[in-house]
Amino acid sequence: MSDIKPEFYERKIDFMNKLTDFFKVLSDETRLRILILLYHKKLCVCEMCGITGESQPKISKHLAKLRDIGLVKDERQEQFIFYDLNLNEQVYKGILEKIVDNINDYPVLKSDIEKCKHAEKYLESCRR
Amino acid sequence: MSDIKPEFYERKIDFMNKLTDFFKVLSDETRLRILILLYHKKLCVCEMCGITGESQPKISKHLAKLRDIGLVKDERQEQFIFYDLNLNEQVYKGILEKIVDNINDYPVLKSDIEKCKHAEKYLESCRR
DNA sequence: TACTTATATACTCATATAAGTATATATACT
């Protein structure tokens, strides 16, 4: 991923780099799972850990990348930091939509989405 | 890109890896340009070099990757080897389509497409 | 058969990336 800061993307100068960076994001399974989850529901870090079964630093680091290039935004609510999609451009939404439309081909994603319907229950299980 | 051979994809077992590999393909500007070109027209290697201005080994190596994971197929016609898209699954076509729908955001791609309308003229310019 | 041309591949190097483990930070709670 090119080392580009959020401010850059806010100015929206280089759409092409932004597009290839978006695809680089999607080329990692963990990040793809995170984005598809957030496409359905605003979630906190430990809910994402619980749902995906991945470690907290792993999830956090990927979220940091997504945040850096402006694809998600975070917001604290009491003890938790919730993440939400931040897709200003239609292309990106459209691409995620294509995946969701074919969700039956992707059991991992489908199962994640099922689990995120009861995301709250992962809040407790987060205690280490 | 995971080191997976064409035979694997033909069996279509792991759709998820295939999907992330597809995104990894698109995350490189040169490969993205190639795919968008081939989305419009069957082209030979030296036409693609001419249109994109990239070196022959660079284009060839990227084509090899695309071929290995089954996204393109090649076919010799006299002296030239022509490449063509080989997208069996709708998701991938759909994603390329989204990009083409927003082509005005991507001047490089737009210019490539313009040039590929007179691709033949790059056949001659190929001589080194 | 020798020569040219189109394309593919090998080799090298520099850089990027992901993951794990440990630790820092920041807010909440007592």
Added chain:
DNA sequence: AGTATATATACTTATATGAGTATATAAGTA
């Protein structure tokens, strides 16, 4: 103020990746 908890980051290591240059291959042509 001190402790627990949620999340972020630093550090390390192993691996992957892309580009350039040189060279190999394979078909076409003289």
